[in-house]
Amino acid sequence: xxxxxxxxxxxxxxxxxxxxxxxxxxxxxxxxxxxxxxxxxxxxxxxxxxxxxxxxxxxxxxxxxxxxxxxxxxxxxxxxxxxxxxxxxxxxxxxxxxxxxxxxxxxxxxx
Amino acid sequence: xxxxxxxxxxxxxxxxxxxxxxxxxxxxxxxxxxxxxxxxxxxxxxxxxxxxxxxxxxxxxxxxxxxxxxxxxxxxxxxxxxxxxxxxxxxxxxxxxxxxxxxxxxxxxxxxxxx
Numbered sequence: 001x002x003x004x005x006x007x008x009x010x011x012x013x014x015x016x017x018x019x020x021x022x023x024x025x026x027x028x029x030x031x032x033x034x035x036x037x038x039x040x041x042x043x044x045x046x047x048x049x050x051x052x053x054x055x056x057x058x059x060x061x062x063x064x065x066x067x068x069x070x071x072x073x074x075x076x077x078x079x080x081x082x083x084x085x086x087x088x089x090x091x092x093x094x095x096x097x098x099x100x101x102x103x104x105x106x107x108x109x110x111x
Numbered sequence: 112x113x114x115x116x117x118x119x120x121x122x123x124x125x126x127x128x129x130x131x132x133x134x135x136x137x138x139x140x141x142x143x144x145x146x147x148x149x150x151x152x153x154x155x156x157x158x159x160x161x162x163x164x165x166x167x168x169x170x171x172x173x174x175x176x177x178x179x180x181x182x183x184x185x186x187x188x189x190x191x192x193x194x195x196x197x198x199x200x201x202x203x204x205x206x207x208x209x210x211x212x213x214x215x216x217x218x219x220x221x222x223x224x225x226x
Contacts, residue, residue, distance in 0.1 A: 044154075
């Protein structure tokens with residue numbers, strides 16, 4: 001069964017304290033892995049798409065990496081405005097265009 | 112500005128009533144989706160449509176219905192048969208691709224509460 005597991009469920013950081021969020025996946029043929037940011041009461045905002053192991057993408061303080069079994073979202077020197085829930089999703093080859101989501105990691109950054 | 116709009120933002124329903132959630136996009140995307148989000152759970156797919164006048168059930172379609180008469184619009188009806196409809200509903204759209212993958216973009220969501 002295709003599934004996505006994110007850890008930790010919640011993460012508290014001090015401003016400037018770098019860390020990583022993990023997304024482990026089991027899928028029968030990966031078409032793509034997605035990272036989204038979601039603020040409370042709002043829709044997810046697209047961050048990155050990763051297609052193959054070894055691929056990396058960066059945006060401001062965020063860097064996403066991908067291996068054959070997991071993806072990491074690295075946050076460098078976070079600021080309070082980075083506080084949000086980060087969602088990971090995979091698209092499997094056999095599932096058409098449907099995405100399978102993890103439960104998310106809620107990040108809180110305090111100043 | 113191109114984007115996805117959902118209305119209303121908040122919706123209250125009495126038990127036994129059907130309600131319809133609106134989703135409109137002006138991104139010229141072919142595919143549209145409805146997801147449901149509950150606290151502590153990942154997004155779950157209700158229905159999706161890759162082309163006008165065609166749609167498929169997702170993992171939790173029971174108690175819901177959709178239509179796709181126009182490319183821009185994909186309304187979701189929550190029927191009285193849905194046993195636990197209180198949730199945050201998200202609409203998304205994408206350009207489906209045969210090769211590679213397609214990125215889904217989400218609307219702002221509708222929070223439905225059953226009284």
